[in-house]
Amino acid sequence: MPLLEITDMTVSYGRIEAIRDVSITVETGELVTLIGANGAGKTTTMRAVSGVRPLARGRIVFDGQDVTRMKPHLRVAAGIIQAPEGRGVFAGMTVMENLEMGCFARPFASKAEHDETVERVFTFFPRLLERRTQLGGTMSGGEQQMLAIGRALMARPRVLLLDEPSMGLAPMIIQQIFRIISEINAQGTTVLLVEQNAQQALSRSDRAYVLETGSVVRTGEGKALLADPAIKEAYLGVG
Numbered sequence: 332m333p334l335l336e337i338t339d340m341t342v343s344y345g346r347i348e349a350i351r352d353v354s355i356t357v358e359t360g361e362l363v364t365l366i367g368a369n370g371a372g373k374t375t376t377m378r379a380v381s382g383v384r385p386l387a388r389g390r391i392v393f394d395g396q397d398v399t400r401m402k403p404h405l406r407v408a409a410g411i412i413q414a415p416e417g418r419g420v421f422a423g424m425t426v427m428e429n430l431e432m433g434c435f436a437r438p439f440a441s442k443a444e445h446d447e448t449v450e451r452v453f454t455f456f457p458r459l460l461e462r463r464t465q466l467g468g469t470m471s472g473g474e475q476q477m478l479a480i481g482r483a484l485m486a487r488p489r490v491l492l493l494d495e496p497s498m499g500l501a502p503m504i505i506q507q508i509f510r511i512i513s514e515i516n517a518q519g520t521t522v523l524l525v526e527q528n529a530q531q532a533l534s535r536s537d538r539a540y541v542l543e544t545g546s547v548v549r550t551g552e553g554k555a556l557l558a559d560p561a562i563k564e565a566y567l568g569v570g
């Protein structure tokens with residue numbers, strides 16, 4: 332049984348269907364990527380999974396439970412944790428305060444568990460430890476992305492939803508962010524990733540889905556899609 336199973340999902344904004352009959356599965360432990368051009372419906376898909384956008388049709392099952400109509404905060408409590416597009420760092424709060432916000436909707440059972448998780452976040456992102464008293468809004472773009480992912484980790488995701496973590500970052504930082512995402516996944520966190528950086532994302536994904544104008548047009552292993560001539564031409568700027 333997949334950890335996350337989206338079946339024939341349609342999501343509309345008013346009368347416009349942003350995505351239509353999208354089906355996606357994510358198995359426990361997988362890193363699955365959604366690639367697609369601007370406006371393809373990637374963010375809409377993520378928003379539907381986290382519950383901030385209702386479905387017009389279709390079904391979302393998480394860990395055997397139908398969550399299609401479940402409120403967003405209850406999905407967070409169940410372990411569906413999103414680091415949103417655009418990062419959403421609280422500018423007026425320190426790095427440490429931002430991290431603490433991450434576990435607000437999913438409190439720790441003990442102080443020890445809290446401290447262990449903070450430790451784990453700082454191991455992934457030593458920069459956040461160095462800057463723990465700095466205001467979020469004064470962090471660089473790359474640092475804010477680290478903070479957004481770190482904050483999501485504070486909620487101990489059972490599935491981590493990442494919407495374009497590489498957006499607007501320099502190539503070296505992009506490499507670093509992708510390496511850390513791979514490491515988070517390797518340590519056991521299931522990840523559903525949205526990316527336009529197809530090269531990096533596909534080379535690190537177990538599987539991927541290609542979204543075009545609101546529909547899934549291709550799916551397969553990340554590396555197989557990376558070698559596919561049509562994908563190369565459309566998403567990798569070669570061919």
Ligand SMILES: Nc1ncnc2c1ncn2[C@@H]1O[C@H](COP(=O)(O)OP(=O)(O)OP(=O)(O)O)[C@@H](O)[C@H]1O
Nearest residue numbers: 344347349367368369370371372373374375376527
């Ligand atoms: N709040 C909204 N109201 C109306 N239409 C919307 C809204 N949000 C998104 N859309 C439309 O839905 C479609 C899918 O948008 P979405 O943001 O999911 O795309 P995306 O794949 O994430 O694109 P990008 O790569 O630019 O982030 C687009 O045509 C967009 O204009």
Ligand SMILES: [Mg+2]
Nearest residue numbers: 373374375416
């Ligand atoms: Mg988007």
